[in-house]
Amino acid sequence: MRRLPSLTLASNSGRLRQAFRPRSTLARLSTGLNQNSRKNPLICNSTQECPLPAVGLRQLSTGSLPAHIKVPLPALSPTMESGTLIAWHKKVGDSIAEGDLLCEIETDKATMGFETPEEGFMAKILIEAGTKDIPIGKLCCIIVQEKADIAAFDSFTDSGAAEKPKAEPTKAARPQESAKPQTTSAAPKAHAAFENPDLMGPAVRLLLHQYHIKEDGIKRSGPKGNILKSDVLDFISAKKLKPAPIQHSAPKSGDKAAAPSKPIGSVRHVEKFVDIPLTNIRSVIAKRLLQSKQTIPHEYLSADILSDKVTKLRQDLKAKGIKVSINDFLVKGCALALKAVPEVNVQWKDQTSHLMQNVDVSVAVATPTGLITPIVFGADSLGILAISEKIRELAKKAKENKLALNEFQGGTFT
Known part of the structure; x- marks a missing residue:
């Protein structure tokens, strides 16, 4: 039996393929499944639990149901723990060719396209578009080889789905106690509306x-x-006025509750607001910033810099039609500083400080879904113009959500 093909991932800018390249079809893989299922843990029967696949692996199932492929949610980034299924690009009954875009998944880094691992037909969608916080390995959909097999999965459910917590039995409602008459404070009769409330x-x-x-x-x-x-206080003192007394009276039985008194004075405006749902990216950013603040010692340094020569150089380049920003010079300056002081050019992994040989500077870019930091690789060896062009290219791709994974993971300095 050939080794199983993998899931293929794709960003909007192009395809990002894993170590195994899809080769075989479902029909070939289904040959001799019963006798080989014990030897290959990725081939599952409907009567047994399938192990969760690693990134790039899929599950093939047989049994009472026709042979089919289970497509779970993969880990699209090293730090991804869950994802949001943004949209499906295939619906039940659609024909699927190898490499077709199956759906879009929002990870903790970006929104990635998820390509189908195999040709066939979409038989069942188990997670609706818009579902948030989907754990890694959760079954997303079912693919079959023959269109006639789709009907067999109409009532299919994910046996690995987490059970919903049982609702606590509703306690018997206690008999309501007879309402006791409560004394209410009658507000003093409001004065007529002010003529000039703005004064x-x-x-x-x-x-x-x-x-x-x-x-x-x-x-x-x-x-x-x-x-x-x-x-007003002078007027009250001169007239020796006293505040109007507050009368207390018990409401008569059958009287309706008095309407709330109107606010004193004029209301100039009422504030309006809109709730903005938190995306996965923004949620992870918040967690990482909190973790950084709580677990990493912080030190703040400042320095005054004479930027006259840089400003003059920018003006000269602008006169020639070349646009570079102060940020481009800062990236170059940071890269040279990291090269001169390699002890700062490190990554912290597994309780170990890794001294990095390359100087790869991450540049923060604000996007509609959150902040992302694409990387200028080898910034110390690039000129100002090359850095400027690279940053513009990365920023454009970031705002269009077209960054590949390797373009924003692994920087040594931000």
Whole structure:
């Protein structure tokens, strides 16, 4: 039997293939499955649990159902623990050719295209588009070789699905106690609407309301005729006024609850807001930044730099139609500094500090889905113009969600 083909991954900019290249078809793989299923753990029967595949492997199943391929959610990045299924590009009954884009998956790094591992027909979709926090290895869909086999999977369910927690039995509702009459405080009768509410603050309006004072009787000392709190207090002191008493009365049986009193003064505007769902990328960024702040000692250094020569050089290049940014010079400067002080050009892995030979500078790019850091590889050996062109190229691909995995993983400095 030939070795099983792998899943093929693709970013929007091109295909990213794993170590094994798909070669055989489902019909060839299904030959002699029963006698070989014990020898190959990737060939599963419907009566036994299939082990979760590693990245690039798929599961082939037989048994009471027609031969089929189970396609689980793969790990599309080394740090990926779960993903969001953004959209399906195939629906049940669609013909599938090797290399066709099956769906789009949002990882902790980016949104990646997920290519089909085999030719055949889509028989069952087990995870709907838009589903979030899908664990690695969760069964996504079923592919069959013959279109006539699709009907056999109408009622197919994922046996490895996590069981939903049982709802606690609802406690018997206690008999409601008879409502006791409660004493309520009747608010003092509100004064008529203020003539010029914009000429007074909330404290002034409250005092006028509490003491039943008309605003036209107050001497105004504020700018542009505004009434100040001190003006009202002087008026109250001069007139020896006392706040209106609050009457307490018990509501009569059958009376409807009084409507809430209107807010004092005029409401100038009501704030509106929109809830923005958190993407996987933004969620991971938040977790990583928190982890960085909590577990890594921080030190902050600052220095004053005379940038007159850099500014002059940029102006000279601009006059020749060449645009470079201050950021391009900073990338080059950081790369040369890392080359001069290699102890800083390290990566921390498995409780070990790895001294890196290459100087690969990551540059932060803001995208609609979150911040991503594509890499300028070998920045120390590149000129300013080459760095500028590379950053523009990477930024464009990042904003269009077309970065390949190797273009934003493995930088030595950000």
